[in-house]
Amino acid sequence: xxxxxxxxxxxxxxxxxxxxxxxxxKVSEQTKEKVRRIMADHxxxxxxxxxxxxxxxxxxxxxxxxxxxxxxMAKAVSxxxxxxxGYGYDCILYCSGYEEEDKQQAVERILRKQIxxxxxxxxxxxxxxxxxxxxxxxxAARLPVFLINxxxxxxxxxxxxxxxxxxxxxxxxxxxxxxxxxxxxxxxSRSYSAMRKLEGYEKAHETHGIPVDRELILxxxxxVYAVRDMLLRKRGLHFDSVIAATDELAVGALKYLHARGLRxxxxxxxxxxxxxxxxxxxxxxxxxIDNRVEALCRxxxxxxxxxxxxxxxxxxxxxxxxxxxxxxxxx
Amino acid sequence: xxxxxxxxxxxxxxxxxxxxxxxxxKVSEQTKEKVRRIMADHxxxxxxxxxxxxxxxxxxxxxxxxxxxxxxMAKAVSxxxxxxxGYGYDCILYCSGYEEEDKQQAVERILRKQIxxxxxxxxxxxxxxxxxxxxxxxxAARLPVFLINxxxxxxxxxxxxxxxxxxxxxxxxxxxxxxxxxxxxxxxSRSYSAMRKLEGYEKAHETHGIPVDRELILxxxxxVYAVRDMLLRKRGLHFDSVIAATDELAVGALKYLHARGLRxxxxxxxxxxxxxxxxxxxxxxxxxIDNRVEALCRxxxxxxxxxxxxxxxxxxxxxxxxxxxxxxxxx
Numbered sequence: 001x002x003x004x005x006x007x008x009x010x011x012x013x014x015x016x017x018x019x020x021x022x023x024x025x026k027v028s029e030q031t032k033e034k035v036r037r038i039m040a041d042h043x044x045x046x047x048x049x050x051x052x053x054x055x056x057x058x059x060x061x062x063x064x065x066x067x068x069x070x071x072x073m074a075k076a077v078s079x080x081x082x083x084x085x086g087y088g089y090d091c092i093l094y095c096s097g098y099e100e101e102d103k104q105q106a107v108e109r110i111l112r113k114q115i116x117x118x119x120x121x122x123x124x125x126x127x128x129x130x131x132x133x134x135x136x137x138x139x140a141a142r143l144p145v146f147l148i149n150x151x152x153x154x155x156x157x158x159x160x161x162x163x164x165x166x167x168x169x170x171x172x173x174x175x176x177x178x179x180x181x182x183x184x185x186x187x188x189s190r191s192y193s194a195m196r197k198l199e200g201y202e203k204a205h206e207t208h209g210i211p212v213d214r215e216l217i218l219x220x221x222x223x224v225y226a227v228r229d230m231l232l233r234k235r236g237l238h239f240d241s242v243i244a245a246t247d248e249l250a251v252g253a254l255k256y257l258h259a260r261g262l263r264x265x266x267x268x269x270x271x272x273x274x275x276x277x278x279x280x281x282x283x284x285x286x287x288x289i290d291n292r293v294e295a296l297c298r299x300x301x302x303x304x305x306x307x308x309x310x311x312x313x314x315x316x317x318x319x320x321x322x323x324x325x326x327x328x329x330x331x
Numbered sequence: 332x333x334x335x336x337x338x339x340x341x342x343x344x345x346x347x348x349x350x351x352x353x354x355x356x357k358v359s360e361q362t363k364e365k366v367r368r369i370m371a372d373h374x375x376x377x378x379x380x381x382x383x384x385x386x387x388x389x390x391x392x393x394x395x396x397x398x399x400x401x402x403x404m405a406k407a408v409s410x411x412x413x414x415x416x417g418y419g420y421d422c423i424l425y426c427s428g429y430e431e432e433d434k435q436q437a438v439e440r441i442l443r444k445q446i447x448x449x450x451x452x453x454x455x456x457x458x459x460x461x462x463x464x465x466x467x468x469x470x471a472a473r474l475p476v477f478l479i480n481x482x483x484x485x486x487x488x489x490x491x492x493x494x495x496x497x498x499x500x501x502x503x504x505x506x507x508x509x510x511x512x513x514x515x516x517x518x519x520s521r522s523y524s525a526m527r528k529l530e531g532y533e534k535a536h537e538t539h540g541i542p543v544d545r546e547l548i549l550x551x552x553x554x555v556y557a558v559r560d561m562l563l564r565k566r567g568l569h570f571d572s573v574i575a576a577t578d579e580l581a582v583g584a585l586k587y588l589h590a591r592g593l594r595x596x597x598x599x600x601x602x603x604x605x606x607x608x609x610x611x612x613x614x615x616x617x618x619x620i621d622n623r624v625e626a627l628c629r630x631x632x633x634x635x636x637x638x639x640x641x642x643x644x645x646x647x648x649x650x651x652x653x654x655x656x657x658x659x660x661x662x
Binding site for chain 1 (some may be wrong): 399400401402405408409410412413415421422423424425428440441444506556557579582589608609611613614620624
């Protein structure tokens with residue numbers, strides 16, 4: 001029995017339950033009585049979180065990300081922190097790393113802090129297979145969980161996602177229209193987002209009746225030299241274009257093509273993802289999918305504020321990506 | 332009268348004062364009596380901070396940086412967070428922005444949290460001119476302040492600095508030895524660190540009896556296209572080499588040289604600073620000063636732990652940089 005159950009039984013928002021707990025004058029005596037009766041009937045003792053909401057809020061949001069030195073995550077955390085500050089909220093940051101055990105530990109630790117909501121940054125917290133997701137359900141029983149570019153179905157879990165499937169589908173389709181038939185797909189993860197990208201890649205092939213060559217789907221480490229070196233080791237691999245799940249991977253492919261003396265975009269087209277600073281540092285400058293991390297963060301903050309204010313929030317919100325055309329493609 | 336004054340008067344460390352406040356069995360009755368008498372004589376009431384130290388520590392460190400989406404700062408915050416976690420410390424992060432007023436506000440806000448120490452990341456919190464530094468002295472009266480690549484003289488303020496002067500001096504000297512006479516110097520700040528770099532640039536010229544051309548010292552915005560566009564507007568400017576205070580600035584210079592059809596390194600040598608991911612994305616890959624952000628962070632954490640453990644800590648520690656030679660120089 002938690003604050004959400006009480007709210008459901010009383011037919012009021014969790015914010016209202018919180019206000020009752022804090023004895024706010026904003027709630028009518030009638031509603032207070034009803035909520036208190038339900039709390040008593042179910043032997044419910046408001047926890048720190050209930051007391052933290054509304055009037056007595058701790059005004060602190062927990063942010064967990066695997067690694068804030070990752071360019072995408074750094075941009076997200078920076079935006080979140082700056083804008084939550086604007087709403088009077090402080091941020092506690094935990095970098096969880098990528099190991100399942102470490103992620104769960106980070107979440108456990110951050111829950112010991114008196115936070116009003118938890119924001120998890122990046123797609124690495126949810127998988128298609130459902131493995132290791134259960135701890136997020138436990139967290140969500142205590143406080144609202146917001147996933148930025150992750151998806152997990154469950155009460156009190158809210159996702160804001162880039163439409164990665166459509167973005168990669170569209171990019172692959174453009175390459176296929178341009179006559180490319182051997183599209184190398186570079187990914188670095190089996191996260192929810194990475195799997196949607198792969199689906200977009202496969203679906204575009206299917207739509208155009210072109211078989212997917214499984215040898216062209218590679219999972220190098222997400223680092224420039226790691227990609228270059230992996231491709232150099234696979235010298236026999238033939239491809240006429242590249243879609244990479246991150247700009248790091250795409251730049252790694254550029255480095256390989258440069259080392260091999262292959263011309264970009266004349267001989268090989270390359271498309272990255274994230275529209276990060278890296279994409280304008282390389283030569284030629286990278287065509288890349290802008291997956292709109294700031295829009296994802298802004299929407300997430302809107303959702304956090306709406307929910308903590310007692311309003312309903314959609315469990316899944318999809319943000320459209322767009323392709324930023326630079327010099328590594330010629331369509 | 333604060334905990335440091337009490338410690339000084341009693342001739343013990345602040346950690347010992349803290350242990351006395353927390354009635355730790357680790358302190359002898361004799362010392363306890365002495366410290367308690369001094370506290371009573373001076374009407375000293377231990378504050379949250381004193382109670383937070385040692386046994387009753389909040390185990391939380393505040394981290395302030397101007398903008399965690401900056402690659403250098405992201406790397407620093409990531410390293411700090413990960414390693415402080417290893418010591419059982421949580422991190423509260425504030426991004427202060429670059430405006431003086433915002434910086435002071437960020438520090439004021441983070442002080443309302445019960446933190447054991449404050450770490451300020453980056454050189455933007457201290458200046459040669461001493462302007463706006465005073466608030467850090469006030470902070471230091473309440474809790475220890477650690478500056479990563481900033482320097483301010485004062486009680487309870489501890490700096491770990493990259494030796495930016497020597498690094499730029501050595502880089503400039505290499506260019507001068509190679510016969511370069513028109514070294515463009517790109518900087519983006521008047522911070523303590525930026526001023527040391529400029530001094531290194533000037534001193535190398537002085538040592539070699541070569542006058543500094545003031546027109547070759549530019550302050551563009553710290554963004555790739557901003558540098559390129561500024562240099563394109565100054566088409567008449569002649570230079571045979573570049574030293575840039577960040578890799579962003581250096582890549583911007585490369586973009587300009589590329590646009591002008593000038594060959595790197597044959598016609599122009601370029602040296603960046605930070606050894607960031609950008610330096611391996613560009614083409615040719617960038618020779619850059621590794622200012623060893625991880626070593627700075629590691630030394631800072633060692634200092635935090637030593638100080639909170641009651642040991643003495645040096646007020647100023649200098650870390651040697653080194654030049655990573657890649658393809659934009661030919662010496």
